[in-house]
Amino acid sequence: MKVAYVDPFVRAARDVFKLMMDLETHRGELWACDELIPSKEASVVIGVTGDLLGSILYSFPKEMTLKMVEIMSGMALEELDSFVASALGEVANIISGNAMTHLNTNNYNCNIVPPQIIIGQNVSLSMATPRALVVPLKTRIGDFDIFLTLTER
Amino acid sequence: MMWKEKYRIGVDLIDDQHRELFQRVSDFLQSVQQKGDWEQKTDKVKETLEFMQNYVVEHFEDEEAYQRQIKYPEYEEHKEIHAKFRAMINQYAVRFEEEGFTQELVQEFGGKLMTWLIMHVAASDQKIGAWVREQGGEGQ
Structure with a gap:
């Protein structure tokens, strides 16, 4: 897993958060972990196919997730229900789609598969994955993690 | 309220129509997310959904006609x-027909609809405004 694959996702997350929620994101220190396990309560897994193979896991704290969807919808929200989960999945989907565009301009032709939303922490995804790189991103409404396991085909 | 002034593209x-569309989606989401018995709300949800679907189609048609008129590249x-x-x-629509207007499915649809609309108007549609301004037409 090359560190160079991380940048397109960080850029895409920064742009999408700014555009959709008027939020700045600040990158924390990169770390590696052995498994793809949701670190926070609301997560989205997106598979990557093409020149790069693997998965991306976005993991958000509950309060941050509710706040994100509140900013977009203008409504007060209390639960991680299907509406919130679906909106979160789409935000992750849009970030991943934009990251694919950045990767394509670097001559990696990749596609994403539809998002899978996971509610709950430390849920095993039963996926045999190589080591993941984790990039923490900080915002004024909370901090979230992007786990990446991408290998060249 | 979902609408933000930054979504304006400078073409009245x-x-x-965008403001109206955001209002409709916002009303739809509010009726979906409102507390209370789901069964009692389904008629209202169905009605709003149908109205909004028609409005989206009409808006797309108008927007595409406008793009043809300004020769949008x-x-x-x-x-x-x-x-x-x-x-x-x-x-x-097919899933609603087959699975019924369940709360879960309607909420899932609502989440997709909202994020798509925001992203589309905040990103893709802004390029239309930029083109009009480049051509020296209406706009801020």
Whole structure:
């Protein structure tokens, strides 16, 4: 897993958060972990196919997730229900789609598969994955993690 | 309220429709998310959903006609994005027919609809305004 694959996702997350929620994101220190396990309560897994193979896991704290969807919808929200989960999945989907565009301009032709939303922490995804790189991103409404396991085909 | 002034593209016809569309989606989401017995709300949800679906289609048609009128260079790409969105709406219409208007499915649809609309208006549609301004036409 090359560190160079991380940048397109960080850029895409920064742009999408700014555009959709008027939020700045600040990158924390990169770390590696052995498994793809949701670190926070609301997560989205997106598979990557093409020149790069693997998965991306976005993991958000509950309060941050509710706040994100509140900013977009203008409504007060209390639960991680299907509406919130679906909106979160789409935000992750849009970030991943934009990251694919950045990767394509670097001559990696990749596609994403539809998002899978996971509610709950430390849920095993039963996926045999190589080591993941984790990039923490900080915002004024909370901090979230992007786990990446991408290998060249 | 979902609408933000930064979503304006500087073309009154489009901006008015976008504001209306955001209002409709916002009302729809509020009726979906309102507490209370789901069964008692389904008629209202169904009605709002149908109205909104029609409004989306009408808006796309008007926006595409406007793009043709101003000879917008990304017309084909933009039309394709609209077509994909219509296909998504149609897929949900089939699922509603088959699975019923369950709270879970309607909420899932609501989440997709809201994020798509925000992203489309905040990103793709802004390019229309930029083109009009480049041509020295109406706009801020």
